[in-house]
Amino acid sequence: MDTLASLLHTSPALAWMVVKIVIVFSAVMLLASVWTWVERRGSAMIQDRIGPNRAALFGRIRIIGLAQLLADGIKFFFKEDLEPTDVNKGLFWLAPFLAFVPAMMGFAVIPFGRDFVSGGATYHLSVLDPGNGMGMLYPMAIGGLAVYGVLVAAWSSNNKWSILGGMRASAAMVSYEIGMSLAVVSIFMTTGGYDPAEIISAQGSLPWHWNVVPQFLGFIVFFTCMFAETNRLPFDFAEGESEIVAGFNTEYGSMKFSLLALAEYAHLMTASALVVTLFFGGWQVPFVAHPSVGLSILSFVVKLLFFAWVFVWIRWTLPRFRYDQMMRLGWKAMLPMSMVNLVVHAWLMSHGR
């Protein structure tokens, strides 16, 4: 790291920061785009189909259809960038970025590996070092911002279907945010801090000490709310082919649409990183008290990918909810459940566990 820093004429801390940012965000972006393919292929397998397997590099190298990513990207890139006449131009252009950037930003505080000491300096494997004062509140707040992407896209495109989709999505996000936050609060409570590094180290390396076991109810609530937050299938109310065409992205095409679609998958990655950090011990390796840095990163990535797959898996297992059903579930089931979870843990803590 020092040599890299001296090569670039910067301080090691700055070089380390840049390296972390580049690696983390390019990895998330890559994973998000790979996940579009995983989703299509996985859903195909689940439904006894085959899925996109024909795209090939140079028409020859057919890596189980992975070139589909490139093909999709190229196709979207070269499509005509249509802009309907009556859209609000500025917002119409801004919306995809508003959707994509917050989805990525949430990843910034997630520790994806163990801290390590090299040359007398401690290196933290998360983009923002622990103790930054924002902790887990940051991805929650940023996650709340994600609704603006959808809403602005819907509003600016001057289309009834879009507006309906955006309204439904924002209503869903807002109502599920409360249950989700309360579920997270009880974790803050039992941990005694809201820094992700603290939360992870408090969970230890034994799987039955991970938050998912004592707070199973909280996990259920949080995970369900994550589906609503990411606008994924059991609760994908921003879209709905049979009701409101393509919802908030009806008017979008080419690269802007692709960004909106990618935002969903980036959000999915961030969401599963949150689930892993809060409930599954982050980078902790089961039964290994002091894992090496590489092992801890591997453990985190495996958990992350597993939960990202669970998102896909559940999407293709459950049918869609109706709008009122989802609202009922949010307000009448998720909110009370997370409250009960909070109260029970508060009571347990006041009695010294």
Next chain:
Amino acid sequence: MGVVVKKVELSWLDRTYVWPVLKGMGITFKHFIKQLFTPTSKRYTIQYPDMKKVMPAGYRGLHELKRFEDGAIKCVACFMCAEACPARCISIEAEEFSDLNITQGFEEKRPQVFKIDMLRCIYCGMCEEACPKDAIWLRNDYEVAAYDRLSMQFGKWDLMNTYAEADGKARITEDPIPSAPRRAIAM
């Protein structure tokens, strides 16, 4: 009379949703694994250009005009198929030919032009039913496509040759016996 809707009483376990969701995930995962480890050839999907569906016997696809072993067309230009065709897409122009060995000096009929408009054909098989000489058959082949309308007008030689190579027959572009010159019919 209305339909009596049976209300399903959900058990306590089903009301939690968590267990049924897990069950459903089990089912989908079973399908996922099963499909993942099924070799491509055994999957339901027929990956068209690489794999082709074997059509059942009696499938009505592209027509073939049958021929004798010496390459002479079996069709005698009787117009039965053109009459029977509900889409009116067969147009035949007859000609005469004479071969002393076969016809002993009499004239025989055969089509000079035998055209089927494949865009109008509904592949009903009536022409095959009607033909007294079994000269026109509907094959199992279903790949009938072209880039323009004109190439979907299948002529006599198209109908005789399209699948000749696939069947191991020689391509022919000429009748073995030349047609007899037209004569004025004596009134």
